[in-house]
Amino acid sequence: MEHKYNRWIMGTAVGVAAIAATIDHTRHSLPTPQQNDIVIIDNGAEESPCSLDVSPCSLD
Amino acid sequence: MKPKLKTDYQTVLMIVAGIVAFSLFLQHEFALKQALLFLIGIGLGVTLLHAAFGFTGSWRTFVRQRRGAGIRAQILLLSLTSILFFPLLGNAFPELTASGALAPVGISVLVGAFIFGFGMQFGNGCGSGTLFTVGGGHVRMLIVLTFFIIGATIGTAHLPAWLSLPSLGKISIVNSLGWLPGLIAQLFVLAILYVVVKTIEQKRHGNVAGLSGTSDKSFIERLTFGPWALMWAVIALALFNYATLVLAGHPWTITFAFGLWGTKLWAAMGGDISQWGFWQGGYAAQALNSSVLADTTTLMDFGIIIGAMLAAALAGKFAPDSKITMADWMTAIVGGLLMGYGARLAFGCNIGGLLAGISSGSLHGWLWLIAGFTGTLVGVRLRIVLKLDKPPIEV
Numbered sequence: 001m002e003h004k005y006n007r008w009i010m011g012t013a014v015g016v017a018a019i020a021a022t023i024d025h026t027r028h029s030l031p032t033p034q035q036n037d038i039v040i041i042d043n044g045a046e047e048s049p050c051s052l053d054v055s056p057c058s059l060d
Numbered sequence: 061m062k063p064k065l066k067t068d069y070q071t072v073l074m075i076v077a078g079i080v081a082f083s084l085f086l087q088h089e090f091a092l093k094q095a096l097l098f099l100i101g102i103g104l105g106v107t108l109l110h111a112a113f114g115f116t117g118s119w120r121t122f123v124r125q126r127r128g129a130g131i132r133a134q135i136l137l138l139s140l141t142s143i144l145f146f147p148l149l150g151n152a153f154p155e156l157t158a159s160g161a162l163a164p165v166g167i168s169v170l171v172g173a174f175i176f177g178f179g180m181q182f183g184n185g186c187g188s189g190t191l192f193t194v195g196g197g198h199v200r201m202l203i204v205l206t207f208f209i210i211g212a213t214i215g216t217a218h219l220p221a222w223l224s225l226p227s228l229g230k231i232s233i234v235n236s237l238g239w240l241p242g243l244i245a246q247l248f249v250l251a252i253l254y255v256v257v258k259t260i261e262q263k264r265h266g267n268v269a270g271l272s273g274t275s276d277k278s279f280i281e282r283l284t285f286g287p288w289a290l291m292w293a294v295i296a297l298a299l300f301n302y303a304t305l306v307l308a309g310h311p312w313t314i315t316f317a318f319g320l321w322g323t324k325l326w327a328a329m330g331g332d333i334s335q336w337g338f339w340q341g342g343y344a345a346q347a348l349n350s351s352v353l354a355d356t357t358t359l360m361d362f363g364i365i366i367g368a369m370l371a372a373a374l375a376g377k378f379a380p381d382s383k384i385t386m387a388d389w390m391t392a393i394v395g396g397l398l399m400g401y402g403a404r405l406a407f408g409c410n411i412g413g414l415l416a417g418i419s420s421g422s423l424h425g426w427l428w429l430i431a432g433f434t435g436t437l438v439g440v441r442l443r444i445v446l447k448l449d450k451p452p453i454e455v
Contacts, residue, residue: 010379020325024353025353056357
């Protein structure tokens with residue numbers, strides 16, 4: 001019985017998260033499609049994504 | 061005798077269909093990169109759950125019982141990931157470059173990692189551990205995750221104040237020594253740590269637990285249904301982390317997304333975030349003002365949860381029986397809040413701060429390790445005082 005109850009809780013949590021993500025996704029305009037699948041970034045000391053603040057590294 | 065676990069094929073089918081559909085959606089809405097990062101997250105989730113690869117339990121087991129298999133596996137993971145990361149970060153392959161997790165070595169990391177290490181002993185899960193146990197259907201860990209998100213959100217509001225405290229700035233071993241001498245120095249230190257942990261275990265028990273594990277199942281059976289040996293997880297986690305570095309341009313990170321989710325939710329409920337400096341510029345502002353699905357850490361976190369669900373269903377142990385006591389509630393709330401707040405201050409959890417930091421050759425990762433383990437020592441001791449664990453403690 002407990003097993004099924006836990007499944008309902010997990011299912012509800014996943015459902016709520018999916019709805020929240022969908023609402024957020026539809027509230028924002030979509031980014032321009034990217035041509036490159038792999039991001040190549042110069043790793044110069046002052047030109048890394050970290051120093052340019054364009055990636056979540058060191059923001060985790 | 062334990063009942064034999066049966067694969068839950070109905071759930072497996074639903075999850076696989078969901079993974080395929082969501083991957084195609086990401087490829088259509090964004091790019092192949094997003095779909096691949098989500099799939100890497102799936103791989104991480106399967107690995108973490110099948111190998112039960114966690115930091116919280118293994119640190120506590122070492123502190124209490126001097127059994128060090130989990131910690132030795134983590135040291136091997138740090139070593140292997142460093143071997144993969146250092147040449148790339150040191151521009152050994154100019155056509156494939158990316159950025160490591162570099163952060164300032166300061167009070168913020170010291171306090172944050174201590175709080176995190178302390179909190180994870182109450183939450184019963186670290187950053188990765190919380191995600192894969194939620195995926196495994198452990199309802200208590202949903203509470204931990206909820207308060208993890210709240211803690212990380214509060215952390216983003218307070219971080220600028222913490223960053224004004226003394227700091228040595230960013231110190232990169234790769235930049236200071238060069239990638240090869242830096243790698244050799246780092247591997248030497250990790251080897252010493254490995255020997256120390258092994259010696260302590262050998263001295264206490266007269267033997268050392270293996271990392272390969274044994275089973276009467278065939279390799280394919282174990283690979284699909286688990287359980288995995290710790291060594292398999294070490295190799296898989298290092299390779300997935302490397303794939304993330306190449307594809308996303310940064311190492312595997314987890315808790316940035318928690319702060320993002322919480323802040324978006326707070327703003328959606330009418331909360332004022334205009335004074336939260338953290339979200340005013342750079343990647344953070346960009347992430348806040350874009351779809352949550354555009355954030356790579358979010359996609360990978362979703363992947364880890366769903367991957368762990370898949371692995372748990374394959375192993376026949378999704379959503380196990382459990383009763384949540386008042387003590388469970390209290391420890392989940394306290395642990396989640398502390399981990400969330402600590403991770404924000406420390407530039408990441410055990411994955412984004414410790415694993416990514418050390419493997420990127422950033423000194424803040426080593427400070428994280430020392431402060432986080434010290435926090436765990438205090439947390440394990442307090443668990444005894446609060447009668448959550450039985451004495452004697454062997455510290």
